[in-house]
Amino acid sequence: MINKNAKIYVAGHRGLVGSAIWKNLSDRGFTNLIGRTHAELDLLDGAAVRAFFDAERPDAVVLAAAHVGGIMANSRYRADFIYQNLQIQQNVIGESFRHDVQKLLFLGSTCIYPRNARQPMSEDALLTSPLEYTNEPYAIAKIAGLKLCESFSLQYGCNYIAVMPTNLYGPRDNFHLERSHVLPAMLRKVHLSHLLLEGNETALRRDLMLRPVEGIDGQAAMSDIETVLKKYGIERETVMLWGTGTPLREFLWSEEMADASVHVLLNVDFADTYAPDDTEVRNCHINVGTGREHTIRQVAEFVVDTIGYKGELRWDASKPDGTPRKLTDVSKLHQLGWHHKIELQEGVSLLYKWYLKGEL
Numbered sequence: 001m002i003n004k005n006a007k008i009y010v011a012g013h014r015g016l017v018g019s020a021i022w023k024n025l026s027d028r029g030f031t032n033l034i035g036r037t038h039a040e041l042d043l044l045d046g047a048a049v050r051a052f053f054d055a056e057r058p059d060a061v062v063l064a065a066a067h068v069g070g071i072m073a074n075s076r077y078r079a080d081f082i083y084q085n086l087q088i089q090q091n092v093i094g095e096s097f098r099h100d101v102q103k104l105l106f107l108g109s110t111c112i113y114p115r116n117a118r119q120p121m122s123e124d125a126l127l128t129s130p131l132e133y134t135n136e137p138y139a140i141a142k143i144a145g146l147k148l149c150e151s152f153s154l155q156y157g158c159n160y161i162a163v164m165p166t167n168l169y170g171p172r173d174n175f176h177l178e179r180s181h182v183l184p185a186m187l188r189k190v191h192l193s194h195l196l197l198e199g200n201e202t203a204l205r206r207d208l209m210l211r212p213v214e215g216i217d218g219q220a221a222m223s224d225i226e227t228v229l230k231k232y233g234i235e236r237e238t239v240m241l242w243g244t245g246t247p248l249r250e251f252l253w254s255e256e257m258a259d260a261s262v263h264v265l266l267n268v269d270f271a272d273t274y275a276p277d278d279t280e281v282r283n284c285h286i287n288v289g290t291g292r293e294h295t296i297r298q299v300a301e302f303v304v305d306t307i308g309y310k311g312e313l314r315w316d317a318s319k320p321d322g323t324p325r326k327l328t329d330v331s332k333l334h335q336l337g338w339h340h341k342i343e344l345q346e347g348v349s350l351l352y353k354w355y356l357k358g359e360l
């Protein structure tokens, strides 16, 4: 039981999910939340993390800080993804243990499951066959994170729970044209091409003022802007998306992910997450998703319809597709009392409305 005055540390409280978890906890009346920006506390720095825990002594911890990115970032910056994520987890989970934190929630990812896992992927698909290569280093770090939670809980009686989210999207998403996940990337690419097609230079410049691309901001010459955007597949009448468009993905609105996370934090104990009578394998983590999937091409069509784009989509098959299918079995989450409500088409429209407000 976590009371409303409990001191809860949300690591990554400015990120896509961390910010939504902070808001969800505040809306539920939790008044003693603490967070540090990356500039204030580098979670890679073990001594600094220890000093922070010494000073603050949180009662509960939500670990939503991680080195995160889409398929291209994961496959290019492999060392950063495994090293930073292992280090952040090691520091935050380790100091939580040393400081007697009563409850901890760790956010992993459904990319922990094998590339060719049986679909939908239940928690027991973990470690049954090889991983998808594009994000293998990140997935291995996340598997280590969930096993840290499980092992501390089994050996020392801690209450550390690991949730494995499907692909997420929502306010404060990362809209980088190369390093982000598919939904924010597609939305921004199609939006920029739409503005070029409409000749809406003012809106185009405003977009680049907020989120410069390769050092080009809204004050650059239009010819320079068009040259840079073209490198990312964005032209006046066409947008080039990645891969074949055939992979299947599942998407959960970030504020729903936050609600599921807080539901688990408040209502689920480690002992509820596994069956002690099971024989050898006790997978204690919990999948979080919708159990609904779409092809990437369908997702692109939702984006096109939402924006009202009149140009053409093209597909660059030289870019990686990644895992062919990643559908989450959410029966365990449902048994624990949480269901999603927002379907993808509605979520895309919510995301576009948020994006047009011009916030970061």
Ligand SMILES: NC(=O)C1=CN([C@@H]2O[C@H](COP(=O)(O)OP(=O)(O)OC[C@H]3O[C@@H](n4cnc5c(N)ncnc54)[C@H](OP(=O)(O)O)[C@@H]3O)[C@@H](O)[C@H]2O)C=CC1
Pocket (backbone or CB within 6 Å): 011, 012, 013, 014, 015, 016, 017, 018, 037, 038, 039, 041, 042, 043, 044, 063, 064, 065, 066, 067, 068, 088, 107, 108, 109, 110, 165, 166, 167, 168, 169, 172, 174, 181
């Ligand atoms: N987005 C998605 O589709 C999915 C996300 N997840 C998981 O959910 C969790 C939240 O992800 P999401 O909100 O999307 O990620 P974001 O990148 O939006 O947020 C992560 C936060 O962690 C902070 N952070 C990263 N490194 C450090 C560091 N060394 N020290 C301090 N802070 C740091 C970032 O700060 P800064 O930006 O300043 O570096 C940022 O605020 C992560 O564990 C992620 O792996 C799982 C599945 C899908």
Ligand SMILES: C[C@H]1O[C@H](OP(=O)(O)OP(=O)(O)OC[C@H]2O[C@@H](n3cnc4c(=O)[nH]c(N)nc43)[C@H](O)[C@@H]2O)[C@@H](O)[C@@H](O)C1=O
Pocket (backbone or CB within 6 Å): 069, 070, 071, 072, 074, 109, 110, 111, 134, 135, 138, 166, 167, 168, 178, 179, 180, 181, 182, 183, 185, 186, 189, 241, 242, 243, 244, 247, 249, 296, 319, 320, 321, 322, 323
């Ligand atoms: C959440 C999850 O996210 C990552 O896995 P992913 O789902 O493969 O990543 P993604 O969202 O970047 O792409 C999904 C699909 O979409 C296609 N695609 C088309 N056009 C664009 C495009 O413009 N950008 C991107 N990023 N993808 C595109 C792309 O080719 C792929 O087929 C993991 O690395 C790992 O970090 C993880 O846990």
